[in-house]
Amino acid sequence: MSKASDLLEDLEFIRWVKFPNTELDNFWKSWMAANPERVKDVMLAREIILGLQFPSKLPSKELKQEVFANLLREQEMSSMKESPELDFSPNQGWYANRIFGKISAILAVAVLLTILFLSLKGEDSSGQNQVKTKWLVKSTHKGEKLNFRLPDQTIVWLNSGSSLRYPESFDSTVRLVELEGEGFFEVSENPNQPFQVLTNGLLTTALGTSFNINHSSRETVKIALVSGKVAVQHQKDSISYLLKPGLALAYQNAEHQAEINVFDLDTEVGWKSGKLIFNNASFRQVTKKLQKWYGVDIDVVGAPKSDWEFNGKFENQTLENVLKSMSNIENFSYQLSNKHIVLKF
Known part of the structure; x- marks a missing residue:
């Protein structure tokens, strides 16, 4: 089962995607900051809920009955194992909704399936449920360099033999791009929407910052911070590294070890000039x-x-x-x- 499946069964996650508000935005931004390895799962779950990934045919009546029967059994087992007194502390309004969501989990999934089925049938004449995020890729061949702006006005330089994958427009939660090779970023500042670069499993998070990422070597990812502040964490590690300007982090993929040192500006980013x-x-x-x-x-x-x-x-x-x-x-x-x-x- 996909790691995004637990999000698809979360009533509050579904409510956030379909009807976002400030309280929900703040909670899920904090959740993603604490769980950077789940950012991709969040994006996938959002895409599914918003209608990006659907099967070509509606499931049969027998299959729907089997799915609901399995959900009922799972919910009964979950209810036997969990105590309603364990879960929550501050923010009583939020957690009251969570308790209600736990009690109504089967109903929530049923509602979600209904939404998906209606989307498949095209019953939403306005087409709002058919919104599709378009991903773009810019690449350079050997001997080429490229300079361009992202939708949020972040400026990117790509070194030769590199590529960057990014959405045509960023959503309201996070600005996530994927880099292969080497790139330099001057990030447009937005404290409410972190900018993240995923490079061979290494996630670099920034707000308003300029930094270089070099993944030319398959063994090492190197991040050199010119200005601002970034946090770096591998998806398989629990340790997060904070960099200050003038410091570079070299991450060894095989050993999952990081080394931080000062760097020479020309040596690391002179290529872009x-x-x-x-x-x-x-x-x-x-x-x-x-x-x-x-x-x-x-x-x-x-x-x-x-x-x-x-x-x-x-x-x-x-x-x-x-x-x-x-x-x-x-x-x-x-x-x-x-x-x-x-x-x-």
């Missing part, structure tokens, strides 16, 4: 970065006498100028033809 920087880079690191930066293929004839520890900074330079400078330092010749390079030692 055309700065190609090498710090004690090996020969393999240099060729890999050149291929990605300029979108070329590199063949090597022979080999360096020893591995490189190359240092250099090139700002908005052509590939030929970079190769010429490198060849004088590392003693190699090169041939450049369109998008193909041959390095000879």
